[in-house]
Amino acid sequence: MKKTVIVCVLTLILGLLIGIYIDELPCEKTDTALQATMVPEQQDMLSAADVLPSVSPSDDVSEYNPDKSTSLLKVACDALEYIKAGDYESLAEMIHPVDGVIFVPYSTVNLSGNLRFSAKEIASLDTDTAKYTWGITNGEGKPIELTMAEYFKTYVFNADYTQAPMIGINQILQYGNSLENVEEIFPDADFVEFHFPGLQEEYDGYDWCSLKLVFEMYNSQPKIVAIIHSQWTI
Known part of the structure; x- marks a missing residue:
């Protein structure tokens, strides 16, 4: 037991010096011991998440x-569970009570263009039948006109995150053509990214998606x- 503790401490110290990456860590496993694996190299798409x-x-x-x-990861996983369960009242309690929450459909944060909702509005998300314009669809250039519930299904919980x-804390795991500017817009914030390198094997990674x-x-x-x-x- 003592030897195991020493090895873990040495591994953590080494990891801090060269970077620790974790792969295959769904939210159900966050209460168990985190198993770090070193990634030999990063190519076009990162193969593991820096948590x-x-x-x-x-x-x-x-x-x-x-x-x-560890605490931030637990909070983020709790938020995902509320979204999955449609428990928007509980999710609303996690929303910033003063600033509300901004929704970004394609990576690039635009404070003047992205829609912002209050915690109270999130609590009644599933009963809000109004259609909002959330932005422009990529490729087609058409307005994204959806209710809040429809937006959540398409641009929030489009996959079971x-x-x-792959999960990263303050680490962007995948870049596309859209500008990733979360660190620039929120310099004092922390973020957790939940990432699928692909949803269906036949698409060879061209259907990757993330939620921050x-x-x-x-x-x-x-x-x-x-x-x-x-x-x-x-």
């Missing part, structure tokens, strides 16, 4: 807080300020 903040040998490792990362095989939950602190609690959908685009 810890990026750390280089020159960084002050003493500033790294593993408890914060509680089973996402962006959190800012409010009264010492992480609150969702943005929900960002990403996918392969032409």
Whole structure:
């Protein structure tokens, strides 16, 4: 037992110096021990998720807080479970009470163009029959005119992200043609990305998709300020 603890500590220290990556970590497994695996190289698409903040040998490792990362991952997974269950009242309690939440259909955050909803509006999501214009469809250039419930099915929970095989904290796992600017728009926030490198084998990764939950602190609690959908685009 003592030997195992020593090995784990040494592995964590080594991982902090060269980066730790985790693969195949659906939300159901977050309460179990995290098993880190080193990725030999990254090609066009990252093959595993960095679930810890990026750390280089020159960084002050003493500033790294593993408890914060674990806690944030747990909160993000709870949010996904509420979305999956259609429990929007519980989800609303996780929304920033002052800033509300911004919805982004294709990666690029536009504070003046993306729709923002309050926690109260999220709580009644499934009864809101109004159609909103969320943006423009990629490729076609047509307005995305959907109710809130329809948008959630198409651009939030288009896949069961509680089973996402790759999860990253403050790490963008896949880039497409759309600008990934979450770190620029929310410099003081943390985000968790849930990623599918592909949904159907025959599409050879061209149907990859991700969902980012962006959190800012409010009264010492992480609150969702943005929900960002990403996918392969032409």
